[in-house]
Amino acid sequence: MNPLIVGSRGSPLALAQVALIKSRLPGVPVETVIIKTSGDKFLDVSLAAAGGKGLFTKEIEDQLLAGTIHVAVHSLKDLPTDLPDGLTLAAVPAREDARDVFVSCRYNSLDQLPNGATIATGSIRRKAQLLAKRPDLKIVEIRGNVATRLHKLADFDGTILAAAGLKRLGLWQNVPGYRWQLLDIGTMIPAVGQGIIGCEIRQADTGTSRILAGLNDANTMACAEAERALLKALGGGCQFPYAGHATVVGDQLKLVAGVFSPDGQQAMRIEVTGSTIEAASLGKQAARTLRPPAA
Secondary structure, eight states: OOOEEEEEOOSHHHHHHHHHHHHTSTTOOEEEEEOOOHHHHOTTSOTTTTTOTTTTTHHHHHHHHHTSOSEEEEEGGGSOSSOOTTEEEEEOOOOOOOOEEEEESSOSSGGGOOTTOEEEOSOHHHHHHHHHHOTTOEEEOOOSOHHHHHHHGGGSSEEEEEHHHHHHTTOTTOSTTOEEEEEOTTTOOOOTTTTOEEEEEETTOHHHHHHHHTTOOHHHHHHHHHHHHHHHHHTOOTTSOEEEEEEEETTEEEEEEEEEOTTSSOEEEEEEEEEGGGHHHHHHHHHHHHSOOOO
């Protein structure tokens, strides 16, 4: 059997995600091609200032379109809702914990933070939701991989990281000197696609589609469809403070979504529920409520 060629960023988290995909494809030889993206090159500017959309995916998708790789493996929250012509999201394995985590060297929880405490985050979604609850906080920009952010944390009162990344790297509650608080969805709505690994392929590549079919998790795909439909209808990406998180129980999908002003002074949240077969429609429905059409 010819090897399945997988394209990925070279960060420890990205490679951990590729390893997870490999583990779900027993008997399939896999080769990994590391591709540096714009998001990896421009670490001195914020994601919003750099344009946000496609910063961590475009160069990988270019290789996919060129046929030099068979599969592009992404953190789904980095993948724009509009894919290039000829590409499709073929499979997603079961979702890891989608919640955010407060991490600090000094405090056990957000509630323990003193007035005017400094939180480091490069996410305007996290910034907006923090300021909505704690307008006294000082939010400062931080970029880099998980290890870099943890290393820099001594200079700040805390940061917010994705639980999925910490768990996939084996770091969750496993690094001496750090304190951890999982944030429930009511406190911090995750990013669209957070905790989901997306496998993107060429639409015409039926062979790769068959190989990946076995690792696809139907409930996770339904959640991805609802969340991505929400984001597409809102017209946003990581440069806008939008958030959305779906869960499935039985054949019912619940989507919690929010839109915030960057300063956190305006916040609107909504919850919609319906059948998993209507996942995309539920995302669009939530978007219509969060952003009413102009009169």
